[in-house]
Amino acid sequence: MKENGITIKKYNPEWKNVFRELKKVLEHSLGDYILRVEHVGSTSVEGLSAKPIIDLDVVISHREILPKVIEKLSELGYSHQGDQGIKGREAFKRANSTVPFSEKNTEWMAHHLYVCALDNEELKRHLAFRDYLRANRDACLAYEKLKRELARTSPNRDVYTDGKEEFVFAILKKAAAS
Structure with missing residues (x-):
């Protein structure tokens, strides 16, 4: 479904595989500088329709190593x-569709890459929201319905994103209470 420039697609199990491949490349390149790579966002929730863009959070132990991580990601083609x-969530942009660069010259699916320290609040929010949707099918279905409606009625991506805010905050409140 594409409305107003916003594409929502039915859940695709391939998204999980793409994440795994991206994770391998990132872990290989970043090595001991990172703790883990998390698949967050709607593509990380099985069964949830989503914009076909993988969201990845690269988790580091502390911000002091961020300059080294930036350097390593730059070698892979991220700026x-x-x-x-x-605050504390560092965003990275791909130079082109072959980023991250790898030996296979892979044309990668669209993705957003962020780096967060382990104690970062935005990382905690991403994980809490993802985990709540994974565990609560009714909330997942309600979120999908909202996203489809916003994709249909929003004049642009900013309005679409803002329209989800109240729902996200309500889920985060529920996640914190459970």
């Missing part, structure tokens, strides 16, 4: 975009 207004 550091700063925190984009979300």
Whole structure:
């Protein structure tokens, strides 16, 4: 479904495989600089329709190693975009569709890459929201319905994103209470 420039596709099990392959490349390149790579966002929730864009959070132990991580990600073809207004969550942009560069010259699916320290609040929010949707099918279905409605009615991506905010906060409140 594509409305107003926003594409929502039925859940695709291939998204999980793409994440795994991206994770392998990142772990190989970043090695001991990172703790783990998390698949977050709607593509990480089995059965949930989503914009076909993989969201990845690269988790580091502390911000002091961020310069080394930025350097390593640069070698893979990512450019550091700063925190984009979300404190402690560092965003990275791909130079082209073959990023991250690998021996296979893979054309990668669209993805967003962020780096967060283990104690970062945005990382905690991403994981809590994902985990709640994974465990609560009714919430997952309600979120999908909202996303489809917003994709149909929103004039642009900013309005679409803002329209999800109240739902996300309500889920995070429920996740914190459970």
